Structures are given as structure tokens and as C-alpha cells.
Amino acid sequence: MPDTHEDLDTREDDVALRVRAIESLLIEKGLVQPAALAAIVETYETKIGPHNGAQVVARAWTDPAFKARLLSNATGAIAELGFSGVQGEDMVVVENTPTVHNMVVCTLCSCYPWPTLGLPPNWYKSAPYRARVVIDPRGVLSEFGVDLPPEKEVRVWDSNAELRYLVLPERPAGTEGMDAAALAALVTRDAMIGTGVAAAAGAGGAP
Amino acid sequence: MSHMAPDAGWLGGLAPPSMPGDPSGPVFREPWEAQAFALAVALHRAGHFTWPEWVAVISAEIRRAQAEGDPDLGSTYYRHWLAALEKIVVAKSLADDVDLRLRRLECAAHPPGKHNHPARREPIRVG
Known part of the structure; x- marks a missing residue:
């Protein structure tokens, strides 16, 4: 043998x-x-990821006209930056403000905006997240290290096969002098799902 | 479900900090996951089914797996994906169920690498 x-x-x-x-x-x-x-495979392993969504967010923070387009026609505005394709056809961007915090789930399976965020993390696909975020969003946020003041309203959005949500996080304080490239480094994946917030100036965000 | 009790620390090992290799999301843990993923995306792009059709099939697979006792913690996601792929391919008459079963038997009889390729511990060409 x-x-x-x-x-x-x-x-x-x-x-x-x-x-x-x-x-x-x-x-x-x-x-x-x-x-x-x-x-x-190569595209989803290397080219598509939350760094795309971070560019969208940073542009919105620095370009009011783009932000207006993003909030009124997210799919078109995101396509301006070249991010489109499967699971990015019908995008809706929801804006975090001092009074509102948005977070996103797919209660049925794992619908997720691939062109801007890549493929979803394991926990996003898990039954506990899908169920619990609807029942107790503040508790879930707390588990992710985000504690919101009680007066801040939490809105949970359900992405599905027809449309996917992306959260526009609040721009961190102390970033007034930063350009879009530096700001993008503060935008984490979780901030765009709504299970996190953008990193403080001087801290690093997602790669 | 008890594992979703508000005070259960439900994220436990699922939370992002304890997910090595997953700082930015897109991770295939094994090659077959990437292959199964690419097959569904390629068939969709070629127009063989719409994305809502795909989502209907995979979400039905997830519900079926949950009903059969899968805790559905995300780690079995691509198993559901593969089962959905096999179902939609047959439902859309892209392949026959019998052909698929036969091909599995053929593949099992001819595993990759099993081609009587002897190990050569010397250079096979020096020049």
C-alpha cells in the first residue's frame, strides 16, 4: 500500500x-x-466589510447634503460610494440623535446589509439575540456595554428580505476637526447595527 | 425559553469580545461554509431565484431546525444555509433530488486527495 x-x-x-x-x-x-x-468568496472575505459602512457614516457626518440624501434615499446615496449588490438593494438608514437610539435585528433569520457591513457576526444570527432584542432592547444594549439614559427612546428595526436597516450613529464629541478618513476609523460595525456607539475621538473603531 | 430570561446573561460566550477572529464580521469558519455561501449567491445572481424566495426557504429551515432541538446560536447557521440550498435547487428544478443523492454517493466514494498519490520525500525535479 x-x-x-x-x-x-x-x-x-x-x-x-x-x-x-x-x-x-x-x-x-x-x-x-x-x-x-x-x-x-474572495470578495466577501476581503473586500466587503464594515469599513464600507464606516465610509458612508463618515461622509454623512461631514457632508450635510449627502446626509440628507442618505436619510431620504439610502440605497442611492450608498451606491454613490460604490456599495451595492446582493442584500443592499433596498436600504434604509435610521439616525441616532440625542433623544433616539436605533438598533437592528432580523427576527426571522439574518437579513443584513452585506455591501455596507459584510456578513453578519455570529451573535446576529443567533436565536437569543433575535428574540431578546425585541423583548428587552435596553438589557441587550447593556450586555454590549451600552447603557442608555432612561429618557432616551430605543427603536428596534426588523431587517428582512426586502429592506435592510443601517444605523447612522451619533458623531462623537471632540471630533470637530477630523476629516472623513479619520472619522471612519471611529465607526464600528456594532455602532452601525445599533448594539454599539461610535468610538470616542482618539480611540480606534473597527478595522 | 429559559435561556432568554432577562437576567440570564444571555449573550455569554456569544458577545463580540469573546469571538476570536471576528472583529469585523465576515468569517467563514470552514471552507465548506464559504462554498455553500457562494453557490447560493451565484445562483441568485444568475436569476434562478429572488432573494425573498431564498429567505423564505432558509428561514423555514431555521424554524425546522429549532423545532428539532437546535439551540440556533449562530454556529449552525451554514448548516441551515446548506439545507436551504439543497431544497431550493430541487424546488427550482435546477437539479434533481435523485441526481443530488447519487452525486453524494459518488463524492463519498472518491474523497478529495484519494488518488493514490504517493508521498515523495525527494525532489521530483532538480535542474
Whole structure:
């Protein structure tokens, strides 16, 4: 018996086998192309992520006309920056203010604005988040380290297959002199979901 | 559900700080997750189904899994995704259920790497 890769073979479990089967069948039928599949994976692993949404937020903080367009026609305004595609077709941006804090969930599964935020974090897809954010949003926020004053209203928005919400966080105090690029570094993924707030000036946000 | 009690510290191990490798969101934990993800997106882009159609199928899969005892903590998400992919492909007549089963058997009989490729511990070409 020659020395083979057999020890690797036994580790392929059922799900990987099922994916390999359906992929090979769909490729054979010409319904998908291997190069297109590789491009999709590469794009979502490296090019699409919350840094896109952070650029949208920073632009809104520094350009009142853009902000007005963003709040009236989010899909179009976001497309101006080149962020569009699957799960970004019908965007709605909700603005945090001194009196209102917005947060987003998909109560049914995990609808999420991919072009601006990438793929959702594990907790966003979890049943406890999906259920609990509706029942006790302030408790959830507290678990994320965000404690809101009781007089601040919390609004929870339900993203679905037709439209997805993005939160426009409040611009942190002390950032008046900063340009859009520096501001974008303060905008975290969670701030745009509404489970966080933008980082203070001098602190780092999401990559 | 008891694990959603307001004082249960429900996020526990799910909270962002304890999610290594997930500072910005898009993480496939294993290659098959990325492959399954890309297949559904590619079929949608090619016009084989709308995104609301896809969401209807995957949310039904999630509900079915929950009913069967899956705690649905996010870690099984791409299993639901794969099950939805298999269902929508058959429902849209893109592939036949029997063909899919047969292909699984073929793939099981021919695992990747099992091609009698001996290890060579010397250079195979020096020049």
C-alpha cells in the first residue's frame, strides 16, 4: 500500500461532502462557474466589510447634503460610494440623535446589509439575540456595554428580505476637526447595527 | 425559553469580545461554509431565484431546525444555509433530488486527495 493522503480523507464530514456534491452537480450543469464562485468568496472575505459602512457614516457626518440624501434615499446615496449588490438593494438608514437610539435585528433569520457591513457576526444570527432584542432592547444594549439614559427612546428595526436597516450613529464629541478618513476609523460595525456607539475621538473603531 | 430570561446573561460566550477572529464580521469558519455561501449567491445572481424566495426557504429551515432541538446560536447557521440550498435547487428544478443523492454517493466514494498519490520525500525535479 503506497503512502497516500488517506488520513486526510476520513476527516471530510457530512456537510463538506454535501457541499462538494451539489457544487460539482451545478458546475457540471453549467449553472455556476468555478471562477465566479471563487470571486464571490474572495470578495466577501476581503473586500466587503464594515469599513464600507464606516465610509458612508463618515461622509454623512461631514457632508450635510449627502446626509440628507442618505436619510431620504439610502440605497442611492450608498451606491454613490460604490456599495451595492446582493442584500443592499433596498436600504434604509435610521439616525441616532440625542433623544433616539436605533438598533437592528432580523427576527426571522439574518437579513443584513452585506455591501455596507459584510456578513453578519455570529451573535446576529443567533436565536437569543433575535428574540431578546425585541423583548428587552435596553438589557441587550447593556450586555454590549451600552447603557442608555432612561429618557432616551430605543427603536428596534426588523431587517428582512426586502429592506435592510443601517444605523447612522451619533458623531462623537471632540471630533470637530477630523476629516472623513479619520472619522471612519471611529465607526464600528456594532455602532452601525445599533448594539454599539461610535468610538470616542482618539480611540480606534473597527478595522 | 429559559435561556432568554432577562437576567440570564444571555449573550455569554456569544458577545463580540469573546469571538476570536471576528472583529469585523465576515468569517467563514470552514471552507465548506464559504462554498455553500457562494453557490447560493451565484445562483441568485444568475436569476434562478429572488432573494425573498431564498429567505423564505432558509428561514423555514431555521424554524425546522429549532423545532428539532437546535439551540440556533449562530454556529449552525451554514448548516441551515446548506439545507436551504439543497431544497431550493430541487424546488427550482435546477437539479434533481435523485441526481443530488447519487452525486453524494459518488463524492463519498472518491474523497478529495484519494488518488493514490504517493508521498515523495525527494525532489521530483532538480535542474
